[in-house]
Amino acid sequence: MSALSVDDLSVAYGRRRIIDGLTAQPIEAGRVTALLGPNGSGKSTLLKALAGLVRTVSGNIRLGTQDLTHASFAERARHVVYLPQSLPASVHLRVFESVLVAAHAQAQATHRPDLDAVEALLERLGIAHLASAYLDQLSGGQKQLVGLAQALIRRPRVLLLDEPLSALDLNYQFHVMDLLHQETQAHGLITVIVLHDINIALRHTDHALMLHQGKLLTDGPSADVISSETLRTVYGVQARVERCSHGFPHVMIDALDTAHGSHPGSQSS
Numbered sequence: 001m002s003a004l005s006v007d008d009l010s011v012a013y014g015r016r017r018i019i020d021g022l023t024a025q026p027i028e029a030g031r032v033t034a035l036l037g038p039n040g041s042g043k044s045t046l047l048k049a050l051a052g053l054v055r056t057v058s059g060n061i062r063l064g065t066q067d068l069t070h071a072s073f074a075e076r077a078r079h080v081v082y083l084p085q086s087l088p089a090s091v092h093l094r095v096f097e098s099v100l101v102a103a104h105a106q107a108q109a110t111h112r113p114d115l116d117a118v119e120a121l122l123e124r125l126g127i128a129h130l131a132s133a134y135l136d137q138l139s140g141g142q143k144q145l146v147g148l149a150q151a152l153i154r155r156p157r158v159l160l161l162d163e164p165l166s167a168l169d170l171n172y173q174f175h176v177m178d179l180l181h182q183e184t185q186a187h188g189l190i191t192v193i194v195l196h197d198i199n200i201a202l203r204h205t206d207h208a209l210m211l212h213q214g215k216l217l218t219d220g221p222s223a224d225v226i227s228s229e230t231l232r233t234v235y236g237v238q239a240r241v242e243r244c245s246h247g248f249p250h251v252m253i254d255a256l257d258t259a260h261g262s263h264p265g266s267q268s269s
């Protein structure tokens with residue numbers, strides 16, 4: 001299975017460099033990778049660069065042996081699906097149609113869309129009852145689940161999700177992470193998820209990249225990346241990683257780290 005490789009990647013908006021010479025370990029297929037870091041550290045910018053949505057990019061992005069950095073937008077879109085933080089507000093389509101449209105978009109390139117597959121996916125996401133509802137009449141969390149259905153139905157090789165749990169209740173957060181794990185393993189996807197909830201990252205992801213002011217502070221197994229030291233450096237908090245009675249690691253935040261003075265994200269230019 002191919003890996004996604006990022007080598008010496010820099011990304012700028014105009015003259016302002018946001019991602020600065022980022023080189024990461026290969027992001028392997030079949031495992032869920034968390035992209036972590038404070039507000040403004042460059043997580044969305046990195047995802048957009050991987051999806052080919054930012055112009056001012058230097059360095060190398062490869063999918064297996066294929067150079068994605070210089071691939072056309074259409075070529076990249078065959079392999080990479082990016083789900084932004086929020087979907088367009090006013091699309092007057094029914095949920096089922098919207099997922100079918102997403103399937104059609106991909107089907108031209110790879111496989112034929114399948115009505116049963118759409119139905120099964122809505123069922124697995126727990127939103128089959130919304131199939132006939134209009135998108136612009138859904139709650140924020142319901143829209144987010146539909147966005148995930150639109151992304152997953154396309155069966156990409158690389159799935160980039162920007163805060164896909166931000167509007168979901170506790171039950172759906174767990175359910176969606178479980179489902180993403182199953183899909184990632186079953187289809188050998190490269191799944192990269194921006195998360196703010198460190199405990200979800202610890203519990204539900206295999207690998208993590210920790211961004212700090214546009215640079216990669218560290219990457220590796222999530223349980224190694226999420227440590228007291230990195231949480232202090234990156235988020236300016238005093239934290240402990242402990243195991244709960246079921247043996248799962250869990251982060252406990254004790255206090256803000258007074259040595260930081262202000263929010264660490266506010267230090268970036």
Ligand SMILES: Nc1ncnc2c1ncn2[C@@H]1O[C@H](COP(=O)(O)OP(=O)(O)OP(=O)(O)O)[C@@H](O)[C@H]1O
Pocket residue numbers: 013018037038039040041042043044045046
């Ligand atoms: N379209 C844009 N034009 C100019 N600057 C931008 C643009 N989008 C983001 N930025 C800037 O790039 C920096 C990184 O933003 P980005 O959205 O990548 O951060 P993030 O880590 O995803 O943050 P958050 O956790 O708050 O979503 C911020 O300082 C932001 O102001």
